Amino acid sequence: MRRSIDVIYLGIATATAIVIAIAAAIVLALSIESSGVLAREGLGFVLSPRWSPSEERYGFYGVALPLVGTLAVGVQATAIAVALSVAAVVYLHEYAPRRVREAIGIAMFAMAALPTVVFGMWGLSAVAPLVREAGLGSLCARGSPTGQSVFTAALVVGLMLTPYASSVVSAAYDAVPFTYVEALHSLGAMGFERARVLLGMVKRSIAAAALLSFGRAVGETTIVALTIGSAFNLPLCPFEPAHTVSSLIASQYGNAFLYPGLTSALSAAALLLLAASAATTALGARIARAAVARGGEA
Amino acid sequence: MREPAVRTRELSVWYGQSQALHGVSITVPRGTVYAVLGPSGCGKSTLLRAINKLVLLREGARVEGLVEVLGVDVYRDHSAEEALSRVGMVFQTPNPFPHLSIYDNVAIGPRLRGMAKGRELDKLVRWALEKAALWDEVKDRLKSPASSLSGGQQQRLCIARALATMPELLLMDEPTANLDPVNAAKIEELIKELSREVTIILVTHDAEQAKRLASMGVLLFMGRVVSEGPISSILSRSYSSIIQSLVASARRQ
Amino acid sequence: MRRRLVDYAVHLATAASALAILGAASHILLSALVEGLPVLLQGASFLLNPPGPPGGEVGGVGPSLAGTLVTVAIATIASAALGIPAGVMLSEARGSLLARVAERAVELIAESPSIVVGLVVFTLLVVPMRTPSALAAAVSLSVVALPYVAAQVRESLAAIPLVYREAAFSLGLQKWKTVFLLLIPMNARGVATAILLGSMRALGETAPVLFTAGAAFQAFYGIDKPSSTLSLLIFFFAGTPYENWRRLAWGAVLLLVLLSMLLASLTRRLAGRVRM
Numbered sequence: 014m015r016r017s018i019d020v021i022y023l024g025i026a027t028a029t030a031i032v033i034a035i036a037a038a039i040v041l042a043l044s045i046e047s048s049g050v051l052a053r054e055g056l057g058f059v060l061s062p063r064w065s066p067s068e069e070r071y072g073f074y075g076v077a078l079p080l081v082g083t084l085a086v087g088v089q090a091t092a093i094a095v096a097l098s099v100a101a102v103v104y105l106h107e108y109a110p111r112r113v114r115e116a117i118g119i120a121m122f123a124m125a126a127l128p129t130v131v132f133g134m135w136g137l138s139a140v141a142p143l144v145r146e147a148g149l150g151s152l153c154a155r156g157s158p159t160g161q162s163v164f165t166a167a168l169v170v171g172l173m174l175t176p177y178a179s180s181v182v183s184a185a186y187d188a189v190p191f192t193y194v195e196a197l198h199s200l201g202a203m204g205f206e207r208a209r210v211l212l213g214m215v216k217r218s219i220a221a222a223a224l225l226s227f228g229r230a231v232g233e234t235t236i237v238a239l240t241i242g243s244a245f246n247l248p249l250c251p252f253e254p255a256h257t258v259s260s261l262i263a264s265q266y267g268n269a270f271l272y273p274g275l276t277s278a279l280s281a282a283a284l285l286l287l288a289a290s291a292a293t294t295a296l297g298a299r300i301a302r303a304a305v306a307r308g309g310e311a
Numbered sequence: 312m313r314e315p316a317v318r319t320r321e322l323s324v325w326y327g328q329s330q331a332l333h334g335v336s337i338t339v340p341r342g343t344v345y346a347v348l349g350p351s352g353c354g355k356s357t358l359l360r361a362i363n364k365l366v367l368l369r370e371g372a373r374v375e376g377l378v379e380v381l382g383v384d385v386y387r388d389h390s391a392e393e394a395l396s397r398v399g400m401v402f403q404t405p406n407p408f409p410h411l412s413i414y415d416n417v418a419i420g421p422r423l424r425g426m427a428k429g430r431e432l433d434k435l436v437r438w439a440l441e442k443a444a445l446w447d448e449v450k451d452r453l454k455s456p457a458s459s460l461s462g463g464q465q466q467r468l469c470i471a472r473a474l475a476t477m478p479e480l481l482l483m484d485e486p487t488a489n490l491d492p493v494n495a496a497k498i499e500e501l502i503k504e505l506s507r508e509v510t511i512i513l514v515t516h517d518a519e520q521a522k523r524l525a526s527m528g529v530l531l532f533m534g535r536v537v538s539e540g541p542i543s544s545i546l547s548r549s550y551s552s553i554i555q556s557l558v559a560s561a562r563r564q
Numbered sequence: 565m566r567r568r569l570v571d572y573a574v575h576l577a578t579a580a581s582a583l584a585i586l587g588a589a590s591h592i593l594l595s596a597l598v599e600g601l602p603v604l605l606q607g608a609s610f611l612l613n614p615p616g617p618p619g620g621e622v623g624g625v626g627p628s629l630a631g632t633l634v635t636v637a638i639a640t641i642a643s644a645a646l647g648i649p650a651g652v653m654l655s656e657a658r659g660s661l662l663a664r665v666a667e668r669a670v671e672l673i674a675e676s677p678s679i680v681v682g683l684v685v686f687t688l689l690v691v692p693m694r695t696p697s698a699l700a701a702a703v704s705l706s707v708v709a710l711p712y713v714a715a716q717v718r719e720s721l722a723a724i725p726l727v728y729r730e731a732a733f734s735l736g737l738q739k740w741k742t743v744f745l746l747l748i749p750m751n752a753r754g755v756a757t758a759i760l761l762g763s764m765r766a767l768g769e770t771a772p773v774l775f776t777a778g779a780a781f782q783a784f785y786g787i788d789k790p791s792s793t794l795s796l797l798i799f800f801f802a803g804t805p806y807e808n809w810r811r812l813a814w815g816a817v818l819l820l821v822l823l824s825m826l827l828a829s830l831t832r833r834l835a836g837r838v839r840m
Contacts, residue, residue, distance in 0.1 A: 021740040028649035029666045032714070035707055036669035039676060042684045100581035108575045109582070117582050120589040126828035127592065127821065128768030130795045134802045134817050135592045138810075172588050192406040196469075198365055199400035200420045200476065201392070203567060205574035210419070214410050232677025234771040235795075239802055259679050259771075266774050269686065276687060283680040291675040298671075423567070 039287070047281030050074055050274055058281055064245060064261075066272040074278035076285070078245050082255040083231055083289075085248050086167050086241070090230040093171030095223050098178040099212065102186055106211075107204040125176040133239035136169035137161070141240060144252065153250035161242035164251035169236050174229060178222040185218035185304070186211060217304035224297030232290040234259040258282050313382075316341050316480050316510040317362055320377040324357050324534075327371035331357040332534045334376070339527075344506045346521035346528030346542060347514045350554055354534040355514040359482050362512070363398050364391075381479060396424065399473030403485040405465035407457035407472065413440075414453040416468055420476035435475060443471035444501055463494025470501065474509075481511045487520070499524060518550035532557045593821065600818025603811055610815055614782045615797075618806040625816050630784040631777065631791040632767070634698055639705035639766035643713045644759045646706075651717025651758065656743055674711035679771035681707050686775040696778035698791035704772035709762040716761050720754025721747060757835040764827045767820070770795040794820050 051058060053071065061075025105114050141160035149164070150156030157165075189211055197207045212219070242254020243264055256264070262279050269276050317339040324332040332354045339345045347355045360366040362380060378385050383394035399420075407416045417436045421427050427435045436453075440446040445467040449460070457468060466486060473481060483502070487495035502511060502524050515521055521528055522542055529539040530546075530553070537557065538545045546553075604610055609624050616623030650666060657663040673681075685704040690696050724747060732746040733739075748755060770793075778790025781797055794816045801813035 021744055025649040025653050025740070026662060028646050029653040029662055031646055032650045032673075032710065033666055033669040035710070036672045038688065039673065039681065039684050039707075042687055043680070046687050097581050097585060100578045101585055103574070104578035104582045108578065113582075117586055120586045122828070122832070123593065123825065124585075124589045126764070126824050128770070128795060128824055130768075130770045130798045131592065131596065131817050131821055133770075134798055134813065135595055137802050139591065139595060172585070175585055190406075192402055192404060193408060195365055195368065196400075196402065196406050196408070198368060199363060199398075199482075200423060200472070201396045202419075202423055203571040205571050206423055206567075208574070210408060210411075214408070216410075228675065232679070234677065234679040234774075235799060239799070259677060262679050262683065263771065263774055267779075269775070276691075279683060280687065283677075283683045286677050287675075287680050290677050291672060294675045295671065425567075 043280050043284045043287065046277055047284050049277035050281050053274075058278070059285070062245070062247070066265075066268065066275050066278075068272060071274040072272060074274065074281075076258060076261065076278075076282050078247055079256040079258045079261045079282070080285070082163065082241070082248055083257040083259070083286075085163050085251065085255070086170060086233075086237060086257050087227050087230040089164065089167035089251065090170035090174060090233075091223055091227045093168060094174035094178045094226045094230075095219065097171070097175045098182050098222065099219065101175070101179050102182045103205075103208040103212070105183070106186055107208050121176040121179060124173070127173075129173060129233065129235040130239075132169050132173045133236040136165060136236060136240040140169055141165050149252045153252045155246060155253045156250070157242050157252060157254045159242060159254070161240050161254055162252045163241060163248045163255050166237045166241040166257075167251070169240055170230050170233050173233070173236060174226045177229075178226050181222040181225070181301070182215065182219055185215035189214050215304075217300055221297045221301035221304065224293050224300065228290045228292075228294035228297060231293065232259060232286060234263050238263040258286050262286075313341055314379070315339055316343075316345075316381060317512065318377075318379040319358075319361075322358075322361060322374070322376035322378060324354075324361055324366060324375075325371075325373040326369055330534060332361065335531070335534070335536055337529050337536065337539055339510065339512055341510050342506070343527050344502065344511045344513055344525040346525035347512060347531065348516070348518065348521055348528055348545070348550075349531035349537075350558075351516060352533075353531040355516075355531055356484055357534075358531065359400075359484050359512065359514050363395055363400060363482060365400070396476070397478050398480045398482065399476055399478035400482040401466070401469050401473055401484065401486050403488050405462060405469050405489075407460070407465050407468045409456065409458040411457060412454045413449050413457055413460070413468060416457045417471045417475045420472060424476065426476070436471075439471040439475040440468075442474050442505070443467045444497065445471055461494075463490050463497065466490060466494070466498060467501070470498070470505075474505075478509060481505065481509050483511060483513045485514050485516065488516070518546055522546060533561060596814065596818045596821045599811070599814035600816075600821075603815030604818050606815075615801075615812055616808055618804075618809060620808060622808045622812050622815070625794060625797060625812065625819065627784040628781055628792045628794050628797040628816070629819070631698055631701070632793040632795070634784075634787065635702040635705055635773070635777070635791075635793055636763060636766045638699075638702035639709055640759060640763045642702070642706035643709035643762040643766070647710050647713025647762060648717050648755060648758065650710075651714040652721065652743060652748070654714060654718040655721035656739075656747075670711045670714050673707060674715070677771070678704075678708050678769050679774065682772040682775040685772070690776055693788070695788075696776055696790050698777060698784075698787045698789070701773040701777035701791065701793065702787075704776045705766040705769060708769055708772050709765040712765050713758045713762040716758035717755060720751050720757070723754070724751060753834050757831055760827055760831045760834065764824065764831065767827065768795070768824055770799050774799070 057075060060077050062077045063073050063075045066072045144165050145160030197210055237257050238260040241260055243256055243260060244254040246253055246255045248255035262282055265279060315338050320336050322332055322335040347358055349355050357366060361374060361378060364385060366372050374386060381394045381397060383390055385391040414436055417439050418432055421435055487498050513525060525542050528542050528545055530537040603622060611624060611629060612626045613624035614627050653663055654667055682704050685700055689700045689703060732742050773793050773796055777792055777796060779792060780790040781792050798813045798816050801809040804810060
């Protein structure tokens with residue numbers, strides 16, 4: 014009897030231990046690999062805009078420009094996703110007829126199931142030309158000639174994030190006890206007035222959705238690599254091309270064997286990405302949990 | 312003599328396939344406290360919500376018949392919205408908006424209607440809280456969240472919130488059902504005071520409460536009117552014996 | 565009334581947003597259909613042949629499709645083999661030290677950007693092997709899919725109503741036997757959903773295979789040799805100046821969309837709701 018329990022438990026525990034080991038391996042491998050470049054450059058890695066790989070010497074790797082790009086795309090994409098989600102949720106709950114609600118539901122479901130590379134392809138072939146033809150690049154000093162820019166990337170990433178953000182906000186909105194909805198109706202509040210009060214009740218969930226979206230935007234690679242224009246540029250203006258840390262890493266895939274210091278630099282960049290993504294996602298998840306625990310919000 | 316506060320003729324309400332009210336006809340005179348009595352599930356809450364059209368929020372709700380509120384056919388007339396803006400409601404479980412302050416809870420009705428601003432609004436809020444016998448307890452913490460109040464205080468806050476819009480008709484859905492006896496008594500005092508200026512329709516399952524507060528009323532059973540009129544006459548027998556005979560006759564059918 | 569005007573304006577603005585979302589989704593799906601269908605309709609040659617030469621005929625996605633099928637299959641099995649037991653541990657041994665550490669570990673892997681996972685597998689597997697390979701790609705995908713499988717198993721076990729749990733445990737069997745012989749079968753749907761979710765994840769990811777699979781689009785050379793996947797083909801051929809390759813990419817897009825939608829509908833039917 015005892016032996017068979019132990020076998021089952023041993024199996025589960027082993028699998029669990031392997032999972033823990035995988036997580037540890039990720040952190041350890043990145044840390045060890047990046048120690049090379051970080052030891053040589055220290056804070057310069059984060060602050061310097063110079064990215065010059067070299068075959069003989071170690072080269073100099075600075076990710077300041079892609080860091081700005083990551084921030085720019087992250088903030089803009091999150092803003093787009095949250096704005097669209099909140100607006101969609103208000104429309105679906107306060108104004109939309111049943112059929113429209115179902116149609117949007119299906120559209121969101123389909124969008125959530127699409128691989129990011131499909132979004133990227135669409136961004137490259139449909140959105141970038143639009144940006145180019147609208148002449149938006151001319152609004153900026155170093156505007157993009159191809160239509161690939163921070164804005165293009167942020168727009169497509171924002172769209173990609175919208176289904177998930179909407180589901181978080183919608184679930185919270187739905188979870189507000191019906192008695193408050195009745196109270197608002199009994200006071201004569203109209204659609205947008207009800208929405209204002211109800212959104213106020215779920216503001217923690219909106220914050221959580223924003224943080225979770227930002228975390229995912231920071232880590233997004235495929236869409237960004239195809240739509241951002243891959244340029245070492247300081248994108249003070251959104252219609253300029255740039256790099257994000259993730260698109261930078263992606264663009265170097267072929268060179269890893271050629272330049273000696275490159276793998277170390279890429280690992281350090283990856284470590285930064287991991288830290289940023291993990292921090293914002295963890296914070297977002299904690300806020301979401303706290304919202305549920307306090308009751309009256311989901 | 313003005314038209315009655317509420318008049319219904321052959322009011323029927325369905326939720327999907329099941330019928331909650333069958334041809335209910337009542338008349339609520341102005342200036343009274345009018346009780347709606349009956350055992351649970353008899354349609355009291357539905358009747359109340361049919362009056363201010365809140366019933367339409369429920370899934371699959373359908374309404375037939377006439378409902379006149381303050382002289383206006385609220386299901387057919389364009390000025391229904393205007394008439395209903397003079398109707399307030401208090402719910403069984405106190406539901407002040409938890410994330411708003413005490414002040415903002417009372418002020419929300421007047422703000423939406425643009426009734427007052429700034430100093431005028433402060434005065435209106437104070438008036439409503441005084442009328443709801445809550446002012447003294449909260450005057451120093453108007454900015455605190457409504458959720459910091461006790462159950463009884465929250466219900467009085469809800470009454471203040473409804474009063475702030477200066478309604479002519481107040482719908483109260485079992486307002487003391489979830490309160491302890493002390494707070495319930497305070498609210499009953501309040502209802503007696505308010506009835507001098509506002510018509511009140513009071514849903515209650517408590518026959519003694521109806522006798523204490525109301526002058527007229529209707530007894531409902533399984534969505535139908537059993538009797539309507541002065542309280543003393545509809546409750547001439549003891550309430551429980553009425554209910555018993557109704558249940559017995561329902562079983563026989 | 566001014567209020568009514570504002571309400572109307574808000575109505576229009578929010579409807580426009582909803583319409584924008586609907587429009588974008590439709591445009592993506594329609595583009596895939598319009599651009600990809602002619603390529604897909606070539607039939608067997610699309611599914612079996614390699615891509616044509618640059619500027620030449622369109623060809624097919626054969627080797628990349630093989631790569632996708634192989635890597636997704638391995639990733640599904642591996643992520644299920646690790647994720648299901650881990651999910652069970654997370655649900656049934658919740659307070660224990662092992663479970664608590666594992667909870668953090670699963671979160672970490674879930675929060676890791678998939679390119680980061682790819683890079684780690686690159687340093688740990690590709691560099692020592694001196695070559696990218698389908699195997700490395702499969703390992704990457706397994707890691708990415710793992711947290712979703714574990715989380716789904718944990719959720720569905722946690723959702724078993726207390727009455728059934730009590731009934732199962734009241735039979736007096738030892739704890740883990742009860743879990744595996746009774747609770748898991750009770751929860752077959754949840755486990756199947758978890759496995760499907762793992763598949764979906766593996767199918768749709770590009771970044772993890774970027775550093776690990778290689779870029780061998782012309783043939784499938786074997787599991788320990790450079791390879792490619794459908795998503796990689798799309799990624800590389802999307803920006804190419806050669807029109808036949810771009811059309812091939814769209815064909816691959818449509819194929820990938822169809823496969824994803826298939827898995828998604830299956831998952832939804834099983835679970836009632838897709839965990840995103």
